[in-house]
Amino acid sequence: MAITIKDVAGRAGVSVATASRVLSGGRRVSPELADRVRESARELGYRHNAVARALRHGRTSSVGMIVPEIGNPFFPSLVEAVERTLSESGRDLLLCDAQQDPSVELRRARTLMARQVDGLIVIPVSASASRAALDEVASRLPVIQLDRFVTDYLGDWVGVDDALGISLAVEHIAALGSRSVAFVSAEPECSSAQQRLRGFTEATQRMGLLESGDRLLGEFSAGWGRAAAQKLLAGPSLPDAVVCGNDEIAVGLLGEFRRARVRVPDDVLVTGFDDIRFAALADPPLTTIRQPHEVIASECIRLLDARMDDADLPAQRIAIAPSLIARESTGSVS
Amino acid sequence: MAITIKDVAGRAGVSVATASRVLSGGRRVSPELADRVRESARELGYRHNAVARALRHGRTSSVGMIVPEIGNPFFPSLVEAVERTLSESGRDLLLCDAQQDPSVELRRARTLMARQVDGLIVIPVSASASRAALDEVASRLPVIQLDRFVTDYLGDWVGVDDALGISLAVEHIAALGSRSVAFVSAEPECSSAQQRLRGFTEATQRMGLLESGDRLLGEFSAGWGRAAAQKLLAGPSLPDAVVCGNDEIAVGLLGEFRRARVRVPDDVLVTGFDDIRFAALADPPLTTIRQPHEVIASECIRLLDARMDDADLPAQRIAIAPSLIARESTGSVS
DNA sequence: TTGAAAGCGCTAACAC
DNA sequence: GTGTTAGCGCTTTCAA
Numbered sequence: 001m002a003i004t005i006k007d008v009a010g011r012a013g014v015s016v017a018t019a020s021r022v023l024s025g026g027r028r029v030s031p032e033l034a035d036r037v038r039e040s041a042r043e044l045g046y047r048h049n050a051v052a053r054a055l056r057h058g059r060t061s062s063v064g065m066i067v068p069e070i071g072n073p074f075f076p077s078l079v080e081a082v083e084r085t086l087s088e089s090g091r092d093l094l095l096c097d098a099q100q101d102p103s104v105e106l107r108r109a110r111t112l113m114a115r116q117v118d119g120l121i122v123i124p125v126s127a128s129a130s131r132a133a134l135d136e137v138a139s140r141l142p143v144i145q146l147d148r149f150v151t152d153y154l155g156d157w158v159g160v161d162d163a164l165g166i167s168l169a170v171e172h173i174a175a176l177g178s179r180s181v182a183f184v185s186a187e188p189e190c191s192s193a194q195q196r197l198r199g200f201t202e203a204t205q206r207m208g209l210l211e212s213g214d215r216l217l218g219e220f221s222a223g224w225g226r227a228a229a230q231k232l233l234a235g236p237s238l239p240d241a242v243v244c245g246n247d248e249i250a251v252g253l254l255g256e257f258r259r260a261r262v263r264v265p266d267d268v269l270v271t272g273f274d275d276i277r278f279a280a281l282a283d284p285p286l287t288t289i290r291q292p293h294e295v296i297a298s299e300c301i302r303l304l305d306a307r308m309d310d311a312d313l314p315a316q317r318i319a320i321a322p323s324l325i326a327r328e329s330t331g332s333v334s
Numbered sequence: 335m336a337i338t339i340k341d342v343a344g345r346a347g348v349s350v351a352t353a354s355r356v357l358s359g360g361r362r363v364s365p366e367l368a369d370r371v372r373e374s375a376r377e378l379g380y381r382h383n384a385v386a387r388a389l390r391h392g393r394t395s396s397v398g399m400i401v402p403e404i405g406n407p408f409f410p411s412l413v414e415a416v417e418r419t420l421s422e423s424g425r426d427l428l429l430c431d432a433q434q435d436p437s438v439e440l441r442r443a444r445t446l447m448a449r450q451v452d453g454l455i456v457i458p459v460s461a462s463a464s465r466a467a468l469d470e471v472a473s474r475l476p477v478i479q480l481d482r483f484v485t486d487y488l489g490d491w492v493g494v495d496d497a498l499g500i501s502l503a504v505e506h507i508a509a510l511g512s513r514s515v516a517f518v519s520a521e522p523e524c525s526s527a528q529q530r531l532r533g534f535t536e537a538t539q540r541m542g543l544l545e546s547g548d549r550l551l552g553e554f555s556a557g558w559g560r561a562a563a564q565k566l567l568a569g570p571s572l573p574d575a576v577v578c579g580n581d582e583i584a585v586g587l588l589g590e591f592r593r594a595r596v597r598v599p600d601d602v603l604v605t606g607f608d609d610i611r612f613a614a615l616a617d618p619p620l621t622t623i624r625q626p627h628e629v630i631a632s633e634c635i636r637l638l639d640a641r642m643d644d645a646d647l648p649a650q651r652i653a654i655a656p657s658l659i660a661r662e663s664t665g666s667v668s
Numbered sequence: 669t670t671g672a673a674a675g676c677g678c679t680a681a682c683a684c
Numbered sequence: 685g686t687g688t689t690a691g692c693g694c695t696t697t698c699a700a
Contacts, residue, residue, distance in 0.1 A: 002474070004693055015671045020695055027696095030669060047474075050448040051394065052693035054385050055676050062428075062449070070417070073611060076410045083404070083431045092445055094396075095429040097417045111426055114384040115396075140336070140381075222615050251615050258617060277407060281556050281585050283592060283617035338677055349687045354679055361680095364685060386677035389692050 003046045011040035023048065054116060062092045063304065064112030065121040065146075066105055066133075068190075070097045072220070073248070073276045074291075075123065078147060081297030082121060089301075091118070102129035109133045113141060119304045120144070127151045127191045142307040146300050148191045154315050156307060158300040161319040162192050163199030165289040168324040169243050169271040170203035172287065176330060178240035178269055180210040184228040184253060185245025186220045193220070196245050196273065220245060225252025233260050238268050241330075247272035247279045250286055254329065258283065265331035275325055284328035291322050337380045345374035357382065388450060396426045397638065398446030399455040399480075400439055402524075404431045406554070407582070407610045408625075409457065412481060415631030416455060423635075425452070436463035443467045447475060453638045454478070461485045461525045476641040480634050482525045488649050490641060492634040495653040496526050496607075497533030499623040502658040503577050503605040504537035506621065510664060512574035512603055514544040518562040518587060519579025520554045527554070530579050530607065554579060559586025567594050572602050575664075581606035581613045584620055588663065592617065599665035609659055618662035625656050 009019035014033055021027050022037040023046075029037075040046075054060040063086055067075045083093045094117055098105035105125050112120060119142040124130035131150050137143050138155055145157040173181060181204060188194040197215065204211055216231060218224035225248065232238060233256070244250035250272030257264055264270050264284055272279055275290035299318050306313055343353035348367055355361050356371040357380075363371075374380075388394040397420055401409045417427045428451055432439035439459050446454055453476040458464035465484050471477050472489055479491040507515060515538060522528040531549070538545055550565060552558035559582065566572060567590070578584035584606030591598055598604050598618055606613055609624035633652050640647055 005695095006693080016694080017671055017673090017696080018669085020693095021670090024695075028669070033670085047444070048448055049389075049450060049693055050445075051385055051388050051450045052676090053695080055383075055389050055678090055692090056694045056696085058676070060385065069414070070410045071414045071611070073407060073410075076404045076407075079429075080403070080405045080431055083429070084433070092449065093429060095413075095417070095427060097414055099418070110381070111384070114382055115426065116383060116385045222611075251612070255615050255617070255619075277405070277556075278585070278612045278615075281589050281612075282615075283589070285589075339679095340677080350677090351679080351688075352686060354677095355686090358679075362685065367686080383677055386692090387679080389676090389694090390678045390680085392692070 002049070003044045004049070005046070007044055008037060008041045008046045011044060012036040024053075059118055060116045061090060062094055062115070062117050063119050063121060064094045064096065064109075064115070064117035066096045066098050066108050066112070067123050068098050068105075068125045069100050070095070073278070074246070074274045077276075077293045078123070078297065081293040082146075082300065085297045085301045098125050100125055102126050102133065105130060106133040106136070109137050113137060117141070119308055121146050121300060121304065123147045124150050124190065126189055127194060142304055142311065144300055144304045144307065146296070149317070151191070151194075156303050156316050158296055158303055158318045159192075159320070160291045160296065160322045162195035163202065164319075165273060165322040166196045166199030166243065167203035167206075168322070169273070169287075169289060170200065170207065170209070172324055172326065173241040173243065173269050173271065173330060174207050174209060176241075176269060178209070180239040181241045181243055182211070182232060182239040183215040183243050183245070184225065184249055185215070185217055186224070186249075187217045193217075193245060200243060220248055222248045222252030222255070225249035225254075226256045229253040229256030229260070233257075233262070238262065241269035241271070244270065244272050247274045247276045247286060247288055250288070250329070251278065251282050254282055254284070254286070264329050269330040271330060279325075280327065282329070287327045287330040288325050289322045290325050292320060296320055336383070337378045338383070339380070341378055342371060342375045342380045345378060346370040358387075393452055394450045395424060396428055396449070396451050397453050397455060398428045398430065398443075398449070398451035400430045400432050400442050400446070401457050402432050402439075402459045403434050404429070407612070408580070408608045411610075411627045412457070412631065415627040416480075416634065419631045419635045432459050434459055436460055436467065439464060440467040440470070443471050447471060451475070453642055455480050455634060455638065457481045458484050458524065460523055461528060476638055476645065478634055478638045478641065480630070483651070485525070485528075490637050490650050492630055492637055492652045493654070494625045494630065494656045496529035497536065498653075499607060499656040500530045500533030500577065501537035501540075502656070503607070503621075503623060504534065504541065504543070506658055506660065507575040507577065507603050507605065507664060508541050508543060510575075510603060512543070514573040515575045515577055516545070516566060516573040517549040517577050517579070518559065518583055519549070519551055520558070520583075521551045527551075527579060534577060554582055556582045556586030556589070559583035559588075560590045563587045563590030563594070567591075567596070572596065575603035575605070578604065578606050581608045581610045581620060581622055584622070584663070585612065585616050588616055588618070588620070598663050603664040605664060613659075614661065616663070621661045621664040622659050623656045624659050626654060630654055
């Protein structure tokens with residue numbers, strides 16, 4: 001059996017109360033006893049039991065996080081930033097993967113609640129079907145929606161301003177002289193897809209651009225990018241530019257254009273969204289919308305802490321402005 | 335305060351023991367009482383407290399995992415596979431990021447131990463400096479090294495056969511007629527880098543290939559791939575082929591070759607390692623060595639469970655054979 | 669300043 | 685089959 005505080009106290013010849021006071025920082029203990037306790041803890045190799053502490057305290061100093069799919073290259077950077085931010089305040093992250101399935105998401109939310117996480121960060125799988133999980137959790141625990149949000153759900157959210165991001169892309173290609181522009185993105189199943197679609201519609205109208213071809217809506221994957229490129233290529237004429245809903249789509253699209261000997265940016269401009277690690281390594285390097293992960297993560301934790309402090313705080317929705325990173329796929333770099 | 339089993343028992347008019355028996359499956363309870371208990375649990379919205387259960391049981395049904403850097407595109411797929419495998423047996427994953435720093439790695443190991451995880455999966459940051467963390471953990475807890483291992487450390491390990499992987503790549507390019515071959519990889523700081531280097535040396539010797547240029551050793555990043563490409567380009571002549579230590583390096587290298595108008599595979603063949611998501615989307619699509627994540631993850635959990643069953647089991651090292659995925663970067667696809 | 673003791677929520681002997 | 689109770693390891697009153 002592991003060493004407990006009782007063993008430490010026994011060896012130091014003090015009560016467990018005193019040992020506890022020394023070991024968990026709390027109240028004043030005479031220097032002499034304190035030394036004896038620390039000494040015997042060291043000798044015995046004592047390590048505190050966070051489970052027992054949590055049961056006693058009613059807090060676990062841990063935060064749960066549910067991600068739609070950790071394999072998706074955008075999420076790990078967010079996870080990394082959140083984990084780092086939490087660790088600064090001595091808290092740990094319990095990470096769960098929802099496997100893109102709202103019912104898995106709900107199960108994960110329940111196990112995290114059972115584990116008494118102090119708060120929960122959710123990137124919802126779906127703008128509608130994730131509602132059940134959020135409602136159930138929110139009645140018991142501080143929850144922050146990260147990156148995506150559930151439609152008409154009144155709860156805290158921190159993420160990038162998706163619509164603004166797309167409008168940055170549209171303005172960029174318009175400034176480069178594009179008149180006709182296609183949009184390749186995901187079906188508006190999650191809020192990112194919805195907001196990016198809305199951003200596209202509004203920006204193109206505002207700027208009086210022609211929309212070429214249908215808006216092609218599939219999923220946030222390179223495979224869909226490929227398929228969409230084929231549809232565009234099969235059409236009567238290519239647009240001047242293609243704005244993509246995320247980088248994976250854009251990379252797939254670039255690959256298919258390359259295969260078809262369509263030159264980017266000479267024949268058509270292409271933009272992505274997220275600035276994932278490989279955006280800069282694509283051929284050509286991809287102009288995209290960068291999300292400031294660190295800021296998003298730290299705002300998320302700040303909001304979570306505020307919510308933990310005061311459950312009655314009015315809900316906040318924090319939309320953070322992204323920035324455009326111009327690369328060769330829009331010809332902006334020689 | 336949250337609903338406890340006491341509340342449920344009270345409302346059902348039974349003892350907490352009976353309520354517990356019903357709610358946590360255990361022993362026989364008369365159908366009538368069982369129904370009453372379940373009913374009142376439902377009405378009150380009772381959810382069990384895993385922390386209390388863990389304190390009582392001495393098991394948390396959770397497994398810790400420490401990853402060198404979750405942002406690195408290879409690790410998320412491993413994390414995903416591990417998380418999925420664990421969830422099949424009702425266990426959760428506590429994920430920590432070591433930020434590529436052995437001292438962070440040690441701290442993370444300690445907090446995971448404090449949280450009483452039932453076992454720990456570590457992808458060591460370093461083949462030498464990660465030793466301290468492993469030793470400290472292993473004296474108290476079942477640990478499995480995943481993917482990488484610590485030199486001369488006698489403990490379980492599951493991963494891909496790195497040397498074999500590289501030799502597959504070398505044989506592949508040799509079969510395609512390459513005579514001179516360069517190796518671009520990371521400094522042998524972690525075991526993957528070490529084994530891949532060894533695999534390269536042995537395979538080239540075995541096959542009587544010329545090694546062209548120095549082995550270029552930097553880090554597992556696209557940036558290093560770029561830099562290494564420049565070094566190769568600055569040399570007197572390009573090798574017939576470049577075998578890269580991982581896909582990120584290869585992708586960086588491809589980018590730089592493209593910029594320099596070196597044609598792949600016409601002028602030089604290039605191979606990667608890992609088969610990350612973007613290997614197939616690179617330009618040209620990258621021939622690489624695929625790691626079977628699912629198999630690796632499930633073997634890892636199997637071994638962890640075996641170790642938890644019997645701490646005296648002799649250490650096992652399970653090297654899983656990777657496979658070569660031929661793509662256009664070695665011209666294997668028309 | 670220190671110690672004794674209660675109790676966080678749960679489960680498993682142990683009694684009945 | 686059911687209830688009573690001890691106790692997992694820890695912190696924190698409450699007394700001394």
